Amino acid sequence: MAELHKKMGNETHYWNAWLHRKKLYVESGIIGVNKNKEEIQLGFFENGKKRLESLVEEKRNQGFADSMGKEELIIYIHNNGRQSNEELQNVGMELCRQIEIELDETGVGFTDGVGIDDEKMVNIFCIVDDLEIAIEKIRRVISEQKLIDNNNIFLYERNVEEIDLLKTRG
16 A cells, blocks of 8 residues: 655645555545545456556655654543533544544544443544544534534544643633
8 A cells, every 4th residue: 555645735645555356446635635545457467566656656756755654543422420421432433433434534534433331431443644623523513413412522633732622622
């Protein structure tokens, strides 16, 4: 898999490509804005690795560089006591689905599962390319959702202090 990025002004353009069987898959766009998908059928005798290397070289010639890596985020939802543990699990799964859609459609990243612990807390794990844009997108999803009301929702990232994701709610 190739993951390349290019900073242009305030935007980060991305280009990801990988091989699977006799197809080359390409995703590209602007992180936080859009994602374009392309599927390239390889010829019967075409060498997929060479084709991928050629496309990567072309992108590097256009100023793209290898990705700096992804950041791991965890969204913690503490139960305020108004929902049963089962209800909290269900809404946590739905919220995870909504966040996954937003992160995926805008090329920011993806969710990597949901965990429920014994302390009535839901953990949503995310892998993202841009921390600031991811926080903005996650806040938007949380502010628009009607699933969880008045719960404490925080985001943790290794190098960042706890961020209250409900600050933007009215």
